[in-house]
Amino acid sequence: MTTVDTPDTPFALVDAEKLDRNAARLREHLDRLGVPLRLHVKTAKSVEVADRVHAGGPITVSTLAEAEHFAAAGYTDVLYAVGIDPHKLPRVAALLRRGVTLTVLLDSLAQARAVTRFAQEEDLRVPALVEIDCDGHRGGVTPADPSLTEIGRALGDNLAGVLTHAGESYFAHTSEALHASAQNERDVAVAAAEVLRAAGLPCPVVSVGSTPTAHAATDLSGVTEVRAGNYVFFDLVMAGIGVCSTDDLALSVVVTVIGHRHEKNWVLTDGGWMATSRDRGTQAQAVDQGYGLVADVHGTLIPGLLMTGASQEHGVLSTRDGKPVPELPIGTRLRILPNHACATAAQHERYHVVSGTNPSVDTTWSRLRGW
Amino acid sequence: MTTVDTPDTPFALVDAEKLDRNAARLREHLDRLGVPLRLHVKTAKSVEVADRVHAGGPITVSTLAEAEHFAAAGYTDVLYAVGIDPHKLPRVAALLRRGVTLTVLLDSLAQARAVTRFAQEEDLRVPALVEIDCDGHRGGVTPADPSLTEIGRALGDNLAGVLTHAGESYFAHTSEALHASAQNERDVAVAAAEVLRAAGLPCPVVSVGSTPTAHAATDLSGVTEVRAGNYVFFDLVMAGIGVCSTDDLALSVVVTVIGHRHEKNWVLTDGGWMATSRDRGTQAQAVDQGYGLVADVHGTLIPGLLMTGASQEHGVLSTRDGKPVPELPIGTRLRILPNHACATAAQHERYHVVSGTNPSVDTTWSRLRGW
Missing domain, CATH: 2.40.37.20 (D-serine dehydratase-like domain)
Structure with a gap:
């Protein structure tokens, strides 16, 4: 029998009981809010973990290697949530041709034009979300930025919706701050969707999420999916901001x-x-x-x-x-x-x-x- | 033709010209000092890199996986320079039985007794170096510590010598400080060897090294080998302390x-x-x-x-x-x-x-x- 004393150290250990408890907690929370989870697989990067907590459901990936790996394991609804480098579009096309709904992300006219040109040349639809900046954390355009509708228009029928990520929520210090971050994430995403719709553009997907905001959200009206991944394992940073306890790690x-x-x-x-x-x-x-x-x-x-x-x-x-x-x-x-x-x-x-x-x-x- | 514009990013790139230049510089320096290099393979962890700069020569490893991997590639003189966990001795024995001279490191009576007991049970000699502390950086015993000779005696004929590593040299700020660190590393190692010899114990190996001290040393009398690994690539930390320039990276x-x-x-x-x-x-x-x-x-x-x-x-x-x-x-x-x-x-x-x-x-x- 293999025990925790058997393998040579160091090695990574997962407590499946805690994993299951963490997964159940978020699942129940999102069920109450009526919004589906799009699991981010970048934390565990493990088909076994994804199968256990989210069998076959929609996923988020941080690399095309993850997209390819999970697609081969039967995950056919995949969002690649890092701004697309046009050089990588051939791998996106290969997945789309295999029947995987691979959605890309972008926040510039240059990327939108590259995606549209590539889609035309390849005679494919390349579904693309426009990245929205809700808290100045990283990339994205704000709802008030005129380039939002320009990007939407440049995407033509590749436009699939909007996405935002409250990256600053990792630095929240109180449950009030976490809740405010979650509400802001939802509000900004929905506002961006409304800007596109007011311009006559479709916006079926309104994607938000981070582990802190997914747990703190109480109102997800207008949101179509929530992304979270770290929560399967949690960690001391998450415990430090109060999203979990150290016993959940x-x-x-x-x-x-x-x-x-x-x-x-x-x-x-x-x-x-x-x-x-x-x-x-x-x-x-x-x-x-x-x-x-x-x-x-x-x-x-x-x-x-x-x-x-x-x-x-x-x-x-x-x-x-x-x-x-x-x-x-x-x-x-x-x-x-x-x-x-x-x-x-x-x-x-x-x-x-x-x-x-x-x-x-x-x-x-x-x-x-x-x- | 594959160029730097071909592979999808991100990827790791090595400039072989700089690698060769870095390797030649240290080789010439140690040749002048008359001491052989025991390449530390923990930086590149690549047989191709080791073959290029040190074909088949003595190596240092940071894991048993490296020892096994490089042994399979023909490297038969291997020093595992992390204090031995007795649990790992069966993998050490397997390498010894394959004809690899695998030397282990330790700094306690508990480890020395475990090695000696294991060696007796397996009817093997397990060559072991005693780790010497030269600057308070990590593990090891000082030459003045009475446990040095106790450990040496407990090892019996497994005793192979002493090893030290000037870990604090990474925090040196001037060429004088680097030179002093190198001299201290040599002096403490030689002093420890003399303590063992004065107690009637053999000490054929006197092993010192770090990338900063290997380059700064001007006197290695009494030292039998120098360990360094980072220098094949160098990095901004090494440039920051003046061991290389950013052009060497x-x-x-x-x-x-x-x-x-x-x-x-x-x-x-x-x-x-x-x-x-x-x-x-x-x-x-x-x-x-x-x-x-x-x-x-x-x-x-x-x-x-x-x-x-x-x-x-x-x-x-x-x-x-x-x-x-x-x-x-x-x-x-x-x-x-x-x-x-x-x-x-x-x-x-x-x-x-x-x-x-x-x-x-x-x-x-x-x-x-x-x-």
């Missing part, structure tokens, strides 16, 4: 104690940044969790202990308050709960899967990488 | 412009932290290079432009001084020069290889991942 990295520096109050492990990533997403939060919190191998947090340092294949554990680190002999296995599940998961090729505190590893799930 | 990430936010003075690309890593190693240096400097697709730096922000698949480029970003239309390809080559390379499955400013991609080189 379904992903961890199992590491082994390989040394001690008593005079520095350090425990050294074989899990460095190659295993956790360099993500320090809690650094700017109220509580800086270093490279992650530390639990025993069964998942019970060890109070006050955190991963404070990382080199490529070494982790340094120490205490937040300077109290002596607990007795953790050479060979002790521990779990590191990560800052940012998307970044930590990306360091691994597969997940070992347990259910709750049962140490038996039920199975492994695959993970995709690359572009 | 052999690794970059090719990205494509996918958008603009003129009012924010941003250019958006399709290369986010998934392509560059989250490493912000220059953050604490005199000049913070963000997520990296920006060059045109042929490698010429664009003055003042840097990658200031990253989400998973989006990069944000902006200027250091607030001057307007240059005209970079949608579809423009750029190179991002990374903070930390080890971390950035780890995000990629392969390297596309060019030579100097010739845009033709000669070949691709593979890369290993995992543990």
Whole structure:
């Protein structure tokens, strides 16, 4: 029998009980609001995870490699939610010709014209959403920007709707701020859709989402789909803004104690940044969790202990308050709960899967990488 | 013909001319000092790179997966330079039985006893180095620590020597500080070897190294090998401490412009932290290079432009001084020069290889991942 003590460390561990609980919570919330989920697969990048929480449903991807991989696994409604580089359109066309509804994203006339020209040349419809900026976080046009309708017109019958992402919600600090961010995300997306419709253009899709806003939203009228992905695993950044508790974190990295520096109050492990990533997403939060919190191998947090340092294949554990680190002999296995599940998961090729505190590893799930 | 404009972005690019120049520089320096190199393969993790700069020579690895991979490619003298987790000894034994001289590292009596017990049970010699702490950076025992000879005795005939790594040299700020770090690294390692020898124990191996100290050393008397790995690619952290110039950086990430936010003075690309890593190693240096400097697709730096922000698949480029970003239309390809080559390379499955400013991609080189 394979248990959490069997594979060589470091390795990525998923608690399927927590994954299921996280999935059920958002599903029930969105069911109450009457809006379907378009799962973002960029966090887990695993067909097994997607099948478990969202079998065959509409998905969001962050790379064309994900689109191709999930299409091969039977996911035929796919949104590629990164502004399209025209160079990549041949791969989009190949998926469309295989019967996959692959929708692209853009926020400029240059992209809209490139998509339209390509669609004409290929005699294809390339469904495209216009990216809307709701909070200045990244790309997109605002509803008030005249280029919104120009882009819509330039897309011709490729225009499929609008999309926005409240990226600033990751920096919200209160439930009021999260709720306001969710309401703003919905309001801006719906306003953009109305601008297109007022110009006589179709806007069937009104797509919003982020893990924080998906959970905080109470009004999604006019919205046709919600995107979220991180929530399947959650992480310390999400716990830090109150979207989940640390008990909800379904992903961890199992590491082994390989040394001690008593005079520095350090425990050294074989899990460095190659295993956790360099993500320090809690650094700017109220509580800086270093490279992650530390639990025993069964998942019970060890109070006050955190991963404070990382080199490529070494982790340094120490205490937040300077109290002596607990007795953790050479060979002790521990779990590191990560800052940012998307970044930590990306360091691994597969997940070992347990259910709750049962140490038996039920199975492994695959993970995709690359572009 | 494949050129730098052919593969879909983002992808990792290596300039073989710079790689060769970097390799020749260190080889000539160590030849002058009369000490052999034990190449650390953890940066490139590529047999093609190792074959090119160090064909078949002694190597250092950071994971047993690297040891197994390079052994299969003909590298038979391998040092695993992370403190040994006793759980991993069966994989060490399997390599030893295949005729690979696999040397392990440790810094505690608990590990020494575990290695000795395992070696006896398996009827094998498991060569082991004692890790010496020369600058308080990570693990190891100091030469003055009585446990050094206790560990040496506990190893019996598995004792192979001592190893130290001047990890603090990455934070040196002047050539004097680098030179002092290199001298200290050599002095502490030799002192530790003398402690063992004075106790009647053998110490054939005296291993030192880091990319900064390997280049700064002027006296390696008593040292039997120098470890370095990052120097094959170099990076902005190394340029920041003066070990190389930005013109020596052999690794970059090719990205494509996918958008603009003129009012924010941003250019958006399709290369986010998934392509560059989250490493912000220059953050604490005199000049913070963000997520990296920006060059045109042929490698010429664009003055003042840097990658200031990253989400998973989006990069944000902006200027250091607030001057307007240059005209970079949608579809423009750029190179991002990374903070930390080890971390950035780890995000990629392969390297596309060019030579100097010739845009033709000669070949691709593979890369290993995992543990």
